[in-house]
Amino acid sequence: MPTVIILDVSLSMSRPVQLSDGTETTRKQMAIAGINAFLDHLSIHSKLEFISLMAFSSLYEEKCPFTRDYNLIKAELKNIDDYDKTCIETAFHGVNQMVLGEWGNNTACQIIMITDGSTGVGSHSLKESFATLNQRSATNQFPIPFSFPAKLHIVCVAPSNDPNLIKSKPLYQRLVDLSGYDGSISIPEHIQGEAAVVTIFQKLAEDTYTSFKGTLKCGNLESKIILSPTPVPYNKATDFETQTLEISNLIEVCGFISVSDVGSPMAVSRHLILPANINNKENVSNEIDLTDDDATDEGKNPSFCVLLHGALKVENMTALVNLGENWFGFVYSYADSKKKSNLMLTILAPGSDVVPWLGDLNYLAASDTVLPEQVGTFPVRPSEKRSYSQNGVVWIRQAGLQSDIQKILRHARKLPEKTMHFYKELNRLRKAAISLGFLDLLNGLAAIFEQEMLQLPGSAHPDCALQLQHAAEVLRKTQNMDIKYTVMPLQTNYTSS
Amino acid sequence: MFPANHKTIFVLDHTPYFGISCENPIEFEFLKSRTPGYIPMSPITKSLWTSSLESAIEYCRIVWDLFPSGKLVRFIASDTAANIINTWSSSQQNLMHIMNGMSFIGIPPSAPPSSRSPPLDYTILHGLRTAVEAATEYTDMQQEKAQQMDGPVLNRCRVICITSARDNDSMKRLEEIFLSVLIQQNKMVSNMERNLKIDHCHLVVINTFPVNMESQVNNHGPINLSSILTTEVHSIKAPLIPHKLSSLILEHYSLASTTVTGIPMKEEQNASSSANYDVEIYHAFGAHTAILKGGSASECRAIREGHDYETVTLKWCTPRGSAGTELQNCTAMHRVTPVDVNSRPSLCLINFLLNGRSVMLEMPRKAGGKITSHLLASHGGEIFIHTLCTARSVLEDPPSISEGAGGRVTDYRITDFGHLIKQNTLLPMKAAHIEAGAPSIAKMKTRLNRHTRYWPLTISSTVIFNLKNFIDPMPALITKEKISDEEVFACKKVIYNLISLESKMEPLHQVSSGQRVKPAKREEQYKAMWNELETLLKNNLHTENHRNVYGCLLECHKFNFNEEDKSEKVELDDALRELDQMTANTAKSTDSEQQRASVIRATTDSPMSPPPLASIAAPAFSRSTSSNQNSRQSGSALYSAQPKTLLDIFAAQDKSKSRPDFVGRLNSSGDGQVAKLYPNFTGDDRGPRADASIEA
Incomplete structure (x- = not known):
């Protein structure tokens, strides 16, 4: 996941530090050495991570945008100046801006703040920020929790017995807690040597970039996999509860659904499924490699992932996978614009009812495992129609009522051919008018019908006048104010023939 | 957690006063334009009752379209008593039920003659009192959660009351009475198991009146009358209630409005040309989070004309090909409902979507250009807005699967x-059969x-x-x-x-x-x-x-590892087994015997001969001797326990009197019968290479 390194460049960071070997350096220099060590670790273990660098004091400055080229950051670290005081809130606003602009609100990020244990002074100090936390207006919200899923790690280049640090540590902890995900606070044992600082950075890199290692399984076929980026625990909040859930290491295929049936459901996150390099000896005995070539070449050992990918792509299908207790996802072939195709995992929100049109995911079955009358088809339809497919009556705007009346009159002029339509529309309107207590409308409509009768052209069918007359009479009768009553066409000589 | 919008109660004024007209006649232009002998009709107007009822129903229409479950609304009409139209039960949470119930209630009663005694007590307070009682009833979901959590849930609710008050004082009295009812009711249910005390109630009073009148009641925004009651008052002319409710509903359910602009539609009159229309839709606010948080949507946000809320304008992007056939990177998805459900543009858009087509929506970019930010599509008769990921992807430039483990194998099945x-392939089970198993x-x-x-x-x-x-x-x-x-x-x-x-x-x-x-x-x-x-x-x-x-x-095919099962049927094998046992001792060493056997099989095997000491799971027929040897060794337990085939026995026996061994082997002194190659070749070494060859 992308990482923002925010480095405190306030004046206090340039305080001299006496090292045990007699030389002198500054906290900033030690921090820079630490960041370099962090980047070195990543360049070996997590080459695909995006890192950016931001410097902050009372203002913030994006020193290096998100990049996979860590040397750019290292180069940037060489020319960092000293500025005024620490202001953490401003820096976090900057982080919010920067991440939202680049990755949107859905990508989980790591934020590593490197400071020296001071939390600023005056109105923009962290203490002050917390004091006013509940008095913020909508435009001036505290930047934490961040607008995206974020883990906050705070690294203090200060000895653990630093009085400043002792005071600010609870404040740091509050920041980490507020961020909502399990972040950390790292403090070196001492700062009498660069090594102590470098060590905590290396440890941070190791802890934060553990890759997800799991197994993708389909019956007896399976493949060791790595998910990239590593999935983060999901905070599920509903009207009645919140839960934090983590996906299981075993990703098990439950069955298959065509891509068009799946639609595009909401995803918590998406991950590349990379087959992990496995030891040959773990291969199942009945899959002996027949090629006599060098068997140590990983690319040449069959992997279930590749087979699954190929078949899903050809069939245009997705595999429904179980990611944990009552938690599902889809595995499918994904190609970016460069025609490089890969296996992708889309993680749905936890729960079996998260995709309304697929029904309850726990109750899907292959057609021949259950009785034919028990299975339906995709998409699953809700038991009730929505208002827009119900042909309901809405007269809030006058136009709605006008067009309903016009429709009846259009049918009226084409009587007797449109007798059925005429009465259908008439009954619909009448029923709604009664429910809404809009009796004026019924009398008004009766008057309109009578008007129409008088204005019928000579060519009109004689049935036309009779039906209008009949409808007007029925509408006026107060005893017919029951919605269960239906206005029926008048039986005439013309209609019977 | 425990939002107030889980329980909403509409209290509608059904007193005689609400029978009066809004004084806002509906125009019928289409009637006037006809023949000159036109007799003007008496104008048609809605009553206050019709106006308030249809607004409340519209509110429900939106809620239930967007949230088919979990957001409950109840209706109470108040005249001389409270008329309860529906309960919290999900079977009564639909428009049909409300409309039918309202038809039984009918229009507000006409004002009683003042001489009557005792005068009938027409008031909204009956309704409000019943609303508070209703709010203390458990809903199914609250019941379920209470059982799960083994303790009471937070009970928040909202009461929306459409009534008409004379002046600020009477409005204030109404709010105060409501609070005292609330406190009383809470006291009453505090020791009742079947009811829930109300933790917080939001009372929204809409004070309405005909268009030709001025209200003596002032608006006021939310005020906390007590820790358990927040009230607000809106005075508004009857025809404008829907406007007010639509801006309130956005707040109550955190909804947002999107205006889809530039929808090309054929004109009815002139089918060859098309004009562009706009359709406004409502959906959960979450659909906009991505674009609003990024701050990139400032260009397309505007206050909706005639209303007091914002709408985000997104451009219709005529669909090319089939967007539905691939999985979009969709970060959020929410149901939508058109604001004006029966207008022609809305109907056009709805039918387009319900017929299975989908449409992308574009947002102008700050830096210029456009970006597809949303997808409208229907699934199973419901229309959804999908928020697409507009930001950079961390999966940028991924490696191809062919570059990874197993990627270079080309003959996958x-x-x-x-x-x-x-x-x-999975199919859904029908609802009726789900509960069963x-x-x-x-x-x-x-x-x-x-x-x-x-x-x-x-x-x-x-x-x-x-x-x-x-x-x-x-x-x-x-x-x-x-x-x-x-x-x-x-x-x-x-x-x-x-x-x-x-x-x-x-x-x-x-x-x-x-x-x-x-x-x-x-x-x-x-x-x-x-x-x-x-x-x-x-x-x-x-x-x-x-x-x-x-x-x-x-039975049909002889696998020599299973002969014990079938022995009585095959006498020949019995005989051979005995033979084998006799000769087993003569074999010198299993090692050399195996070598021999494999050599011979390669040359003399015939389809009629029994299969070799088969490795059970080795389909590796085309692999050369080395793999055979491996499988042989793995199956050696089987081998030793089982009799040998005639061929093997032959091979084993034949071995002792076989052709003379190579001279070199006979002459060699080592145990492994390793002969030194070119023993006489001891010429002058020219470099380290020679050493290597000698050692070998």
Whole structure:
């Protein structure tokens, strides 16, 4: 996941530090050495991570945008100046801006703040920020929790017995807690040597970039996999509860659904499924490699992932996978614009009812495992129609009522051919008018019908006048104010023939 | 957590006053334009009752379209008593029920003659009191949660009251009475198990009046009258209630408005031309979070004309090809409902979507240009707005799967796995059958397990799956949970057919797979085929009938590891076993014997001879001796326990009197009979190379 390194460049960071070997350096220099060590670790273990660098004091400055080229950051670290005081809130606003602009609100990020244990002074100090936390207006919200899923790690280049640090540590902890995900606070044992600082950075890199290692399984076929980026625990909040859930290491295929049936459901996150390099000896005995070539070449050992990918792509299908207790996802072939195709995992929100049109995911079955009358088809339809497919009556705007009346009159002029339509529309309107207590409308409509009768052209069918007359009479009768009553066409000589 | 919008109660004024007209006549222009002999009609106007009722119903329409469950609304009409239209039960939470209920209530009663005594007590307070009682009732969901959490849930609710008050004082009194009712009711239910005390209530009073009047009641925004009651008052002319409610609903349910602009529509009159229309939709606010948080949507946000809320304008992007056939990177998805459900543009858009087409929406970019930010699509008769990821992806420039482990293997059994996929395609169970049984998805996993008991990944690692014309339908049948007698017969037929082919020495033609597989010798092919078939069947012994098929295979084809089972049928083998035991001691060392056996088999094996000390699971017929040796060693336990074939015995016996060994071996002194190559070649060394060769 992308990482923002925010480095405190306030004046206090340039305080001299006496090292045990007699030389002198500054906290900033030690921090820079630490960041370099962090980047070195990543360049070996997590080459695909995006890192950016931001410097902050009372203002913030994006020193290096998100990049996979860590040397750019290292180069940037060489020319960092000293500025005024620490202001953490401003820096976090900057982080919010920067991440939202680049990755949107859905990508989980790591934020590593490197400071020296001071939390600023005056109105923009962290203490002050917390004091006013509940008095913020909508435009001036505290930047934490961040607008995206974020883990906050705070690294203090200060000895653990630093009085400043002792005071600010609870404040740091509050920041980490507020961020909502399990972040950390790292403090070196001492700062009498660069090594102590470098060590905590290396440890941070190791802890934060553990890759997800799991197994993708389909019956007896399976493949060791790595998910990239590593999935983060999901905070599920509903009207009645919140839960934090983590996906299981075993990703098990439950069955298959065509891509068009799946639609595009909401995803918590998406991950590349990379087959992990496995030891040959773990291969199942009945899959002996027949090629006599060098068997140590990983690319040449069959992997279930590749087979699954190929078949899903050809069939245009997705595999429904179980990611944990009552938690599902889809595995499918994904190609970016460069025609490089890969296996992708889309993680749905936890729960079996998260995709309304697929029904309850726990109750899907292959057609021949259950009785034919028990299975339906995709998409699953809700038991009730929505208002827009119900042909309901809405007269809030006058136009709605006008067009309903016009429709009846259009049918009226084409009587007797449109007798059925005429009465259908008439009954619909009448029923709604009664429910809404809009009796004026019924009398008004009766008057309109009578008007129409008088204005019928000579060519009109004689049935036309009779039906209008009949409808007007029925509408006026107060005893017919029951919605269960239906206005029926008048039986005439013309209609019977 | 525990939002107030879980429980909403509409209290509508049904007193005689609400029978009066809004004084806002509906125009019928289309009637006037006709003949000159037109007699003006008496104007049609809605009553206050009709106006307030239709607004409340519209509010519900939006709520229930967007949230089919979990957001409950109740209706109470108040005149001389409270008329309860529906309960919290989900069966009564639909428009049909409300409309029917309202038709029974009818129009507000006409004002009673003032002489009557005692005067009838027409007031909204009956309704409000009942609303508070209703709010203390558990909903199904609250009941469920309370049981789960083993304690009471937070009970928040909202009461929306549409009434008409004389002045600020009477409005204030109304709020105060409501608060005291609330406190009283809470006290009353505090020791009742069946009811929930109200933790917080939001009272929204809409004070309404005909258009030709001015209100004496002032608006006020939310005020906390107490820790459990927040009230607000809106005075508004009757025809404008819907406007007010639509801006309130956005707040109450955190909704947002999107205006889809530039929808091309054919004109009714002039079908050849098209004009562009706008349609406004509501949906949960979450659909906009991505674009609003990024701050990139400032260009498309504007206050909706005539209303007091913002709408985000997104441009219709005429669909090209089929957006529905791939999985979009969708970060959020929410139901939508048109604001003006019956207008022609709305209907057009709805029908377009309900017919299964989908449309992308574009947002102008700050830096210029556009970006597709949303997708509108219907699924199962419901329309959704999908928020697409507009930001950069961390999956940028991913490696191709062909670059990873297993990526360079080219003969995966893709087509066969495609069949497996089709066989295991999921369908939904009908609602009526869901309650009945355990989740069926667990059964699917067992089923997949069964289907893949023996499933080689590549074409080159299998024989039988490349011999479909001989083997089918056996693989499909044998992996079934149960097989019928006919299916057993079909499987046996496959076996008999193979036996007869083998006896006729027919070559087994592989289905052309496009793969270059080394053509194997006929005998080896049969051998590998039988072994693999045995593996397949042995891995699929699910029922007695499955075992029946496996038994048939063992009977028909001799696998020498299973002779004990069948011994009485094969006397020859008995005899040979005895022979073998006699000669077993004569073999010098198993090591050399194995070497010999393999050498001989390679040259003298015939299809009529029993298969070699078969490795059960090695379809690796085309692999050379080295793999055979491996499998032999792995199966050595079997080997030693079992009798040898005649051929092996022959080979073993023959060995002692065989041709003389190589001179070099005879002369060598070492135990391993290693002869030094070129013993006389001791010429002058020219470098380290010579050393190496000597050591070897």
